[in-house]
Amino acid sequence: MQSARTAAPLAGEAQAWQIALDRALAAHGGPQALAHYPHVAFAFPSASPNPYTRDHPLIDYRELKEWASSRGWRVRPAPERASDGQKYRPPVRFTRQPARYH
16 A cells, blocks of 8 residues: 655655756756756755645755755746645746856
8 A cells, every 4th residue: 555655755766856857957958947846845855844735845945055056056936936726835946057257
């Protein structure tokens, strides 16, 4: 019998989600991209339980921001792009950081 997903994904699962996210961002090629909240939550799960749903964890924004920054992206929630049912799980916006020349 399978139970509902109640805990954060295992480390290997999170890494697989991170690889998929990295590939999607690389393939996108534009200066901004949106990602569905659950996809990012599975890639960067918080240790804290999600009080709004048992379907996916909260996002560990600290880890996500470090990961995104190392790849040249800034990351922020995009609540203005959320539909009515996504109030507590808005899409995540990735914005390409400008190249730095020294």
